[in-house]
Amino acid sequence: MKPLPVITMALATSASAGPTYNRLETSFSWSQTKQLIAFGDSYTFIQGTAGHANYSFIGDALSPSFTPSDLLADRIVQNLTGTAEGGPNWVEFLTSCGVKTGLTNPRRCKRKQLWDLAFAGANTIEDANFTPLHHNHTLALEKQVQQFVNHGDPALRSTHTVKNKKDVLVAFWIGINDINDLSKLQRRNATFSLLYERVQRRQFELVRQVYDLGYRHFLFMNLPPLDRGPSPSVNASMVGEFNTILKAHADAFQQVTRDAEVLQFDVNAVLNRVLEGYEAYGFKNATGYCKAYDQPDILTDPGKYGCAPLPTYFWYNSGHLTSRTQEILTRELEKFLKGYV
Template identity: 60%
Template sequence: MLLSIIGLVSIAISVSASSAKQAFNWNSTKEFIAFGDSYTYVQGVFGRQNYSFIGDNFNIPFTPEELLSNLIVQNQTSTAEGGPNWVEFLTGCGLKEGLTDPRSCGVHLWDFAFAGADISEVLTPLHHNYTVSLEKQVQQFVDYGNPALTPFVNKHHTLVAFWIGINDINDLAKPAGNATFATLYDQLQTQHFELVERAYELGYRQFLFLNLPPLDRGPPTPSVNATTVSLFNNVLTAHATNYSAARPDAEVLLFDVNSVLNRVLDNYESFGFTNITNYCPGYNQPDIETDPGKYGCDSLDKYFWYNSGHLTSRTHEVFTKELRKFLVDKSG
């Protein structure tokens, strides 16, 4: 039964033009560069605690030595999921408790995501004055990350990932004035792909995008509904398709995590979940792993939702299995 359902949730889409290009092959990928928000960030020794791998809005610059000596931290508070998240499961980098040198992993994980990030500082306000928006993440990478990595990175074996929009759609849940959701989402994705283009200009040619998860089914009372989530995802798909057509030498992969997780929610017991409508109130307590009953909870791996806005580490593990299969299937 479990295997059949896993087959059902293997739903993802690839958008790429039929032109000569460097063939994508996940098994030969050596570097993984990630941008996004709290669904994607990992803690670094030189990052802001609970927010980033390296730097914050007050500390954008870093030296090559700082980036290359930075270590991934894995503990209860090192992600927004209470454990490893999708970039760590996908690359196998930073899964173990303690500290991990990204260069020691089979796939090197370089994470520039920042918890709480939006795409635009114009359409949505910063969550904190130290927040690094996607725009600033990419600028930080252009100015400091890429120069540090270029001497040893083969860009033909590098996958650049963007997972962004969770904060944007919530922050724009009530559009102001005469703006429509469609107009706002289009403006966001226009800026999003202008930032992708900056990575392209640096010589990167393989891009991965994830759409929004089913935030409309999140606890306790979601600020968005299935219609707005679907609209946001449709606008992302349209822009990814257009970008692929405009850059036929680039590989543009769009993973439909929304469909995967909706199917997991619809068949949650087959994946070992017992609670998909709420989260453990003691999720962030230091003894939650050893004594969940103290807080009236099952173990956290039985919950789909880690808290009101995030998925558990177990949920990340479940959908990442499908993402890896998708990447292998799309390999040339």
């Protein structure tokens, strides 16, 4: 999706309003990173030729296994439904992998290789009495990590795609479905801390499994301002509580794994700032969305449906960001990562 010229200009004029990221002397170096491995939900999912249509890059819960040749033959698909944003998402912008329309070899990208295990609609835990699967083919984070341990990591190692795990950044961005689904378990204004604790305790058990494979650099991203979406099922207090518990567990994981690098990026703060001054970023609508977002010609003829161009909307639909919003987010994330030399 090509950015509108007015948006590009607006970003240039508002760049001084962004946060400053100090350069840190650590074992992690973004400039030396060669691969990004990502886990998560629809905010991170990318379509693959070997994936479940509209849900994954490779495999699903009904057929999670794959061979090294299957993985290396898989291609990133970029089109209107190639992500849940109507265009490239943050992992694609960050790696310059799969940004262009068509098919992309994840090993032949401009910046970094991209290996995406995220599954659209995923929760952290697969439990019918807690966070039930959205579909029988859904890979919850538990199963994404299992798929990686059993098939992904062996494939990347045996093909020498990953030669040194210190050159890899492993990203986890999940929780959107968790917080929304858990909001239905009790009164909206009740305390959800015990439920959120269970989610994060399990997430970091899974992170430990990836750590035990030899990966040492981890990125955690918190919840966006879901309370400011077009039809929110959660409030700001719930989002804040979820994010606070995530941070506590990420801090604790850093304490017990001193040889690991735990990076925490505050998505919520960045996007709240964008929403507060959305017009400076070229957005014209920060509360609603184009109801015809999924029509095949929406990118070329939005006026046909009474819509403005999609890049002028903050929200793509009731639960997702537009590709343009993810691009803005990624610029801030890249500044953050470049602080690590």
